[in-house]
Amino acid sequence: MYAQIVKSEGAKSRDEMSPEEIAFQERIDRGEKIEPKEWMPEGYRKTLVRQIGQHAHSEIVGQLPEGNWITRAPTLERKAILLAKVQDEAGHGLYLYSAAETLGVSRDELLERLHSGNMKYSSIFNYPTLNWADMGAVGWLVDGAAIMNQVPLQRTSYGPYSRAMIRICKEESFHQRQGYDIMMKMCAGTPEQKAMAQDALNRFWYPSLMMFGPSDKDSVHSAQSMAWKIKINTNDELRQKFVDQTVPQAQYLGLTIPDENLAWNEEKGGWDFSEPDWSEFFEVIAGNGPCNAERLGARVKAWDDGAWFREGLMAHAEKAEAARRAAVVAAE
Amino acid sequence: MSSEWPLWEIFIRGQHGLNHRHVGSLHAPDAEMAIRNARDVYTRRNEGVSIWVVRSNDITASSPSEKGPLFEPSNSKVYRHPTFFDIPEEIGHM
Amino acid sequence: MGAAVETVDRTAFVDWLQRIGDSALILGHRVSEWCGHSPALEEDIALANQALDLIGQCQLWLGLAAEVEGKGRTADQMAYLRDVAAFRNALLVERPNGDFGQTLMRQFLFDAWHIELLRALRSSLDPRVAEIAAKAEKEVAYHLERSAELVIRLGDGTAESHERMERALALLFPYTGELFMDDDVDRAVAAAGIGPLPSSLKPAWEQTVRAVLAEATLTWPGEVYQHKGGKKGVHSEYLGYILAEMQFLQRAYPGATW
Numbered sequence: 196m197y198a199q200i201v202k203s204e205g206a207k208s209r210d211e212m213s214p215e216e217i218a219f220q221e222r223i224d225r226g227e228k229i230e231p232k233e234w235m236p237e238g239y240r241k242t243l244v245r246q247i248g249q250h251a252h253s254e255i256v257g258q259l260p261e262g263n264w265i266t267r268a269p270t271l272e273r274k275a276i277l278l279a280k281v282q283d284e285a286g287h288g289l290y291l292y293s294a295a296e297t298l299g300v301s302r303d304e305l306l307e308r309l310h311s312g313n314m315k316y317s318s319i320f321n322y323p324t325l326n327w328a329d330m331g332a333v334g335w336l337v338d339g340a341a342i343m344n345q346v347p348l349q350r351t352s353y354g355p356y357s358r359a360m361i362r363i364c365k366e367e368s369f370h371q372r373q374g375y376d377i378m379m380k381m382c383a384g385t386p387e388q389k390a391m392a393q394d395a396l397n398r399f400w401y402p403s404l405m406m407f408g409p410s411d412k413d414s415v416h417s418a419q420s421m422a423w424k425i426k427i428n429t430n431d432e433l434r435q436k437f438v439d440q441t442v443p444q445a446q447y448l449g450l451t452i453p454d455e456n457l458a459w460n461e462e463k464g465g466w467d468f469s470e471p472d473w474s475e476f477f478e479v480i481a482g483n484g485p486c487n488a489e490r491l492g493a494r495v496k497a498w499d500d501g502a503w504f505r506e507g508l509m510a511h512a513e514k515a516e517a518a519r520r521a522a523v524v525a526a527e
Numbered sequence: 528m529s530s531e532w533p534l535w536e537i538f539i540r541g542q543h544g545l546n547h548r549h550v551g552s553l554h555a556p557d558a559e560m561a562i563r564n565a566r567d568v569y570t571r572r573n574e575g576v577s578i579w580v581v582r583s584n585d586i587t588a589s590s591p592s593e594k595g596p597l598f599e600p601s602n603s604k605v606y607r608h609p610t611f612f613d614i615p616e617e618i619g620h621m
Numbered sequence: 622m623g624a625a626v627e628t629v630d631r632t633a634f635v636d637w638l639q640r641i642g643d644s645a646l647i648l649g650h651r652v653s654e655w656c657g658h659s660p661a662l663e664e665d666i667a668l669a670n671q672a673l674d675l676i677g678q679c680q681l682w683l684g685l686a687a688e689v690e691g692k693g694r695t696a697d698q699m700a701y702l703r704d705v706a707a708f709r710n711a712l713l714v715e716r717p718n719g720d721f722g723q724t725l726m727r728q729f730l731f732d733a734w735h736i737e738l739l740r741a742l743r744s745s746l747d748p749r750v751a752e753i754a755a756k757a758e759k760e761v762a763y764h765l766e767r768s769a770e771l772v773i774r775l776g777d778g779t780a781e782s783h784e785r786m787e788r789a790l791a792l793l794f795p796y797t798g799e800l801f802m803d804d805d806v807d808r809a810v811a812a813a814g815i816g817p818l819p820s821s822l823k824p825a826w827e828q829t830v831r832a833v834l835a836e837a838t839l840t841w842p843g844e845v846y847q848h849k850g851g852k853k854g855v856h857s858e859y860l861g862y863i864l865a866e867m868q869f870l871q872r873a874y875p876g877a878t879w
Binding site for chain 1: 650653654656658659663670672677680697700701720771773774775779781782863867869870874879
Binding site for chain 1: 530531532534551552553554556557560568571572588590591
């Protein structure tokens with residue numbers, strides 16, 4: 196998902212665990228929340244930092260493809276809705292960075308790792324938004340896929356992460372709807388608008404399927420994360436659920452999902468569909484997606500250009516604090 | 528570079544007269560800006576009428592290892608709860 | 622509606638409403654350009670709130686302008702289907718964002734004027750104007766607090782932030798004079814008791830700006846050349862590009878609904 200390729204070790208068997216690790220695992224199995232200063236295995240902490248960090252980075256990089264259309268939104272109301280939504284993403288990034296910070300890593304450190312390419316963000320945001328219907332497709336498909344992953348994560352074992360997800364899910368409930376609302380308008384509009392909607396679906400369908408990450412059939416990483424309740428469902432489960440949810444929505448819009456193999460499978464009670472091109476996925480993750488350079492470049496530029504601003508405010512705060520202390524001393 | 532803004536914990540009292548509640552944290556250079564940022568970050572949906580900000584570093588928290596001694600003794604003071612007392616039904620609500 | 626409003630020249634009234642609405646629209650547009658690009662997440666979120674307030678205000682002002690005009694136009698049509706010469710915003714708000722300091726200085730100089738305007742409009746003889754102003758005033762009071770606090774902090778921050786804020790002030794101050802110049806439109810609206818004469822807002826604005834600049838250790842620029850034209854539809858080259866971007870979909874697909 197927003198943390199598609201988080202590496203952790205394989206799950207330990209009970210014999211391999213220390214007594215502390217056993218007690219820790221039992222707490223998780225009982226459904227207890229793990230809180231910041233409590234003992235936790237180093238692997239748990241590291242995996243969480245990577246996962247929450249990637250998730251946070253995805254939120255703020257995710258502002259960019261939609262931010263791309265704020266100044267071109269076709270009505271004042273659409274402009275306000277889009278701006279409010281992209282602002283929410285900044286807020287969600289902020290909540291998630293805060294959750295990561297409880298694990299002993301600062302937001303600035305995480306940002307440095309993003310800027311240096313040591314930490315990733317979701318592959319989806321390296322695709323361009325080329326027409327207005329993309330705002331619909333992003334809300335409908337990308338947020339739809341994200342919600343699918345985030346709803347179960349509200350039950351994740353790490354308290355601050357769980358609480359951030361609860362807040363995010365609550366706020367995000369309007370995001371997918373506003374996207375679908377745009378799609379409905381476009382599909383009921385002129386032939387050009389309908390064509391934009393189909394074009395947006397064509398371009399965002401497979402990248403959306405990629406959001407859930409590669410099949411975890413062979414993944415050793417998933418097992419440990421699932422034991423720790425950092426990951427709740429497998430990638431394949433969520434992807435199937437997403438397709439099953441989305442196909443009827445596309446049909447309602449009168450749009451065609453760009454997959455010749457899409458077919459209802461009575462036996463499994465779900466849709467059969469083509470896998471995305473995983474070689475493309477790994478290229479995008481490796482930095483070769485259509486917009487990687489622009490996205491990361493924009494974040495680095497914002498950070499670098501803003502350094503004087505952050506330093507200026509800090510310097511003023513220190514001066515003011517020193518003046519306050521001097522005044523107290525003088526009064527005594 | 529040590530220009531990282533300090534972290535602040537944010538407490539907001541909602542519309543309904545309840546106590547201030549911890550809602551999350553954020554970064555700000557000083558207390559005044561922390562309040563402004565809290566207003567912009569944590570009351571986007573009309574959630575609050577009053578904001579407190581506290582530097583995260585200034586919070587002293589109970590240690591998780593003391594959980595037992597701190598909280599378990601109150602488990603046994605069951606008489607503090609109204610359901611401990613049986614009141615005859617004919618008395619009505621009490 | 623008061624008798625005064627019925628006597629005012631309708632064209633002047635519409636023009637005057639567009640001045641307020643267009644300034645909110647164009648400043649909201651400029652501020653929204655920062656979304657995703659601000660120097661800190663907290664600022665990104667705060668700026669988006671400001672842009673949202675301004676867009677909301679512009680919908681109300683342009684909606685009223687369309688209503689008074691009586692030709693069946695909507696706020697959206699006003700925003701998306703007028704060309705540069707029909708826009709009445711102040712030149713100040715179409716200045717490019719520049720660095721973050723310039724954005725904040727532009728905001729502060731504008732907010733300090735905006736708040737005085739809205740306060741004066743509370744007693745407008747047109748109740749619709751008074752109502753919009755009352756709503757906007759609360760939002761703008763917050764904008765001003767925030768922009769003033771940041772100008773003070775950056776002016777009195779590091780040597781670099783101080784220098785950048787001085788530069789921002791020097792760049793933008795020459796676009797503030799237009800906010801206080803009275804013309805026939807202003808006089809017609811003032812005579813009808815709908816709005817204040819712009820010149821009457823100057824002393825309070827100057828007091829606010831001088832106080833904040835002093836605390837920010839920045840220098841009040843004094844009498845410098847002042848540009849004008851926006852209020853009459855004579856703009857800088859920047860506005861054409863803003864509109865080309867903003868109006869693209871409405872222009873490329875006339876009549877479509879979104």
